[in-house]
Amino acid sequence: MTDSTTRFSDRVSNYVRFRPGYPAAVAELLCRECGLTEASRIADIGSGTGLLSRVFLDAGLDVTGVEPNREMREAGDAFLAGYPRFRSMDGRAEHTTLAGESVDLITAGQAFHWFDVEKTRREWERILRPGGTAALIWNERSAESPFMREVQAVTDTFAAARDPDGAIREAGRGRIAGFFAPAPFRVDYFPHWQLFDFEGLVGRIVSSSYLPMEGEPGHEEMCRDLARVFDRWQQAGRVAFQYRTRVYRGSISMRRQA
Numbered sequence: 001m002t003d004s005t006t007r008f009s010d011r012v013s014n015y016v017r018f019r020p021g022y023p024a025a026v027a028e029l030l031c032r033e034c035g036l037t038e039a040s041r042i043a044d045i046g047s048g049t050g051l052l053s054r055v056f057l058d059a060g061l062d063v064t065g066v067e068p069n070r071e072m073r074e075a076g077d078a079f080l081a082g083y084p085r086f087r088s089m090d091g092r093a094e095h096t097t098l099a100g101e102s103v104d105l106i107t108a109g110q111a112f113h114w115f116d117v118e119k120t121r122r123e124w125e126r127i128l129r130p131g132g133t134a135a136l137i138w139n140e141r142s143a144e145s146p147f148m149r150e151v152q153a154v155t156d157t158f159a160a161a162r163d164p165d166g167a168i169r170e171a172g173r174g175r176i177a178g179f180f181a182p183a184p185f186r187v188d189y190f191p192h193w194q195l196f197d198f199e200g201l202v203g204r205i206v207s208s209s210y211l212p213m214e215g216e217p218g219h220e221e222m223c224r225d226l227a228r229v230f231d232r233w234q235q236a237g238r239v240a241f242q243y244r245t246r247v248y249r250g251s252i253s254m255r256r257q258a
Helices: 009-018 024-034 051-058 070-079 117-127 146-158 173-180 198-206 219-233
Strands: 041-045 062-066 086-089 103-109 128-141 185-196 239-250
Touching (some): 009 070, 024 051, 024 128, 051 062, 070 086, 117 173, 128 146, 146 219, 198 219, 198 239
Parallel strands (some): 062 086, 103 128
């Protein structure tokens, strides 16, 4: 398996074009519940192409993106070039290189499953200011519509080669309780969606590292299956790709105090 810090290098263009951003409600929730102000500092870990960082920048906050993949980091720098309060750095969840007690909120969007949980927790305890919050955020595919259920059935079929046990698709959510323990955590969610033509649907699908890209075994067969699903459910040449954006948030300081 490709190292987690490089496995998206050949998917950057699809990631930039077709991955969803995050609803503004995520930043509104965390600003309100965490008492963030314009003076607050956020560390966005695994910031990638900048999609999550942008919602906090739009809220007027200072964001440092920490991203180990050079191609993703450069794409994020380009995407957020118009935001003077953004900076990026080469680092990992387990070793951010940020100063101790320097941030008020740590976020990770779609990236938690790549982290070493114990090492990450120690590092985040180190860089969080007293009273700071950690938030793990996902755009999870919704299964509420028949279209989304059929798309999921197709992708599950072709994910077996790269993700045979489903660990990447599970995305580490089974480790969340242990990450925050013994502190409690809260879960909030918001509806979110994208509208795609067929090219966009395929681009969104192959932005996932566990599915075959053009030229790889299974890609043509997967596209044929997706085309049948698209044709059955499209309206005016578009389909709604639906998500439920989940925000898991809490303190990780109680273990330090125990």
